[in-house]
Amino acid sequence: MIDGINNLASGAGIGGSPASKPAAPTTGGTNFSDMLSKSIDEVSRLQQDASQAVDNITTGKSEDVDGVMTAVEKSDLAFKTLLAIRAKLMDAYEEIKGMPI
Amino acid sequence: MFERLLNQTNAPVLERMLKFTAARQKLLAENVVNVSTPGYRQKDLSLEKFQGMLRERVEQRDHNGLGSTSFDDLEAQLENPQRGMLFHDGANRSMEQLMTDQAKNALMHNFVIELLRKQFQTMEMALKDRPV
Amino acid sequence: MFDVLDMGASGLTAQRTRLDTIAENLANVYTTHNAKGEKEPFRRRFVVLGPGRAGDPQKSGVHVQKIGLDPSPPIPKYEPGNPDADANGFVNYPNIDMSIEYINALEASRAYEANVTMMEVSKSMINSSLRLIA
Numbered sequence: 449m450i451d452g453i454n455n456l457a458s459g460a461g462i463g464g465s466p467a468s469k470p471a472a473p474t475t476g477g478t479n480f481s482d483m484l485s486k487s488i489d490e491v492s493r494l495q496q497d498a499s500q501a502v503d504n505i506t507t508g509k510s511e512d513v514d515g516v517m518t519a520v521e522k523s524d525l526a527f528k529t530l531l532a533i534r535a536k537l538m539d540a541y542e543e544i545k546g547m548p549i
Numbered sequence: 550m551f552e553r554l555l556n557q558t559n560a561p562v563l564e565r566m567l568k569f570t571a572a573r574q575k576l577l578a579e580n581v582v583n584v585s586t587p588g589y590r591q592k593d594l595s596l597e598k599f600q601g602m603l604r605e606r607v608e609q610r611d612h613n614g615l616g617s618t619s620f621d622d623l624e625a626q627l628e629n630p631q632r633g634m635l636f637h638d639g640a641n642r643s644m645e646q647l648m649t650d651q652a653k654n655a656l657m658h659n660f661v662i663e664l665l666r667k668q669f670q671t672m673e674m675a676l677k678d679r680p681v
Numbered sequence: 682m683f684d685v686l687d688m689g690a691s692g693l694t695a696q697r698t699r700l701d702t703i704a705e706n707l708a709n710v711y712t713t714h715n716a717k718g719e720k721e722p723f724r725r726r727f728v729v730l731g732p733g734r735a736g737d738p739q740k741s742g743v744h745v746q747k748i749g750l751d752p753s754p755p756i757p758k759y760e761p762g763n764p765d766a767d768a769n770g771f772v773n774y775p776n777i778d779m780s781i782e783y784i785n786a787l788e789a790s791r792a793y794e795a796n797v798t799m800m801e802v803s804k805s806m807i808n809s810s811l812r813l814i815a
Contacts, residue, residue, distance in 0.1 A: 495671075499559050502664050503607050506559075506566050508600035513660065520667055527671060528680045535679060567810075574803055575685050579741045581799045582692030584792050585699070586730045586743055644795055655802045662809045669813075 491530050494523040556616035558672070562603060563665045565620045569599050570658035572625070577651045584644060593650075594625040596657075683807070684740075689800035691734050691742035696793040698745050699728045703786045710777045713765050720765060723775040725751035751776055 478486075498519040504510040555561070573594045583589040602623050610618035673681050705726060712723035727749050735744035753776045761770030 503559055503562060506562050506600070506661065507604035507607055508597065509604065516664075520664065524667065524671060527674065531674060531678065531680055571806070571810075574806060575688070575741070578685050578688055578799045578803060581792075581795050582688055582695075582741075582743045583730070583732055584795065585696070585788070586732050589732055644791075648795065648798065651799060651802055655806050658806045659809045662813060666813055 487530060487533075491523070491526045494519075494526045498523040553616055554672075558615075558668050560665060560668055561620040562607060563661050563668070565603065565623050566661045567658065567665070569594065569596075569625055570654050570661065573654050574651065574658070576627075577647060577654060580647055581644070581651075584647075590629045591647075593628050593630050595628055596654075599623075599625040685803045686800055687734070688740075688742040689796050689803065691744060692796040692799075693793060694735075695728075695730050695743045695745055696789050696796065698748075699730075699789040700786060700793070702726045702728050702748060703782050703789065706775075706777050706782050707779065709775060710779065712775060713772060722755040722773045723777075725753075725775060725777045727751060 498516075501510075501512070501516040501519040505513065505516050573596070576592045576594060580591045580593070602625075603620075606618055606620055606623065670681060709723040713720065715721040715723075729746045729749055730743055731746035732738075732741075733744060734740035734742040738744075755773040755776050757771040758774055759770055760766055760772045763772045765772045767773075
């Protein structure tokens, strides 16, 4: 199951790898927990970038309003994606948990 | 505890800026209202100076870590700018400058509001564990 | 927070009073008698504005301090046929210069507009602040 999600994730371009890679079975690729922590790091980095940009514009260091808006939107979108993935995972987990053995 | 939670972001900086723009809007409106008052001296707050003060604090905060520096005591200094022409009655007025300043001030205010909203929204998302 | 709107309103009132006074001057540009019917030319009125709200000078804003009378002498015109003419045939007309009144009216209405714009902007700022809780 985890491999499946992994493929999905790499296919969707999450985890840094470009979408060009075909969704072949990735035996021996990055494991799920690595991918997850990598994407959390990435979201955190995007949020820090956005926060830096906001600081710069409020303190008058830069005048790049569009840049700030893009950075903020990017971090927002990344965070939402992370939340969506987490929700899906929890759903899958619940489903498996309820499966009669 | 909640104070610390909020200070982890740059919400305090934005809050201060919001206070500044609100105070400046009031002074600019006062200047427009008194445009035909003899001997009236314009009052204003300097955005550049205030941003300078903010920048210092932000650098201090970046050095000591998030949540370490308080922004609550930052106050902009009241000024009497000498712009426009000095009329015979001792009043100095430049309506164009005033209108430009208030437009810029309002834009800054709305911009900061949007950013603050976004920040609160992200925090709410993290708390609720789903997109809002 | 809403004080800024009251302040704008004080500006609107002041400029409106100015315009009213100008209108009165223009209306009486040929008035040679006073209200009691005595021979006395109308005196030009002008508004003196002062900082601070009316009734509460501590509050920021503007108010009409007084409506003053222009002390300059009336303008004599040679009209020997006029029943109001003096022994030399001159009639004393009010000390009102139309062009000055027009210019003042223009300035007052521009200041009025500026106040309205300022209030609109302040309102939009308050509105966007309210969006924070919405």
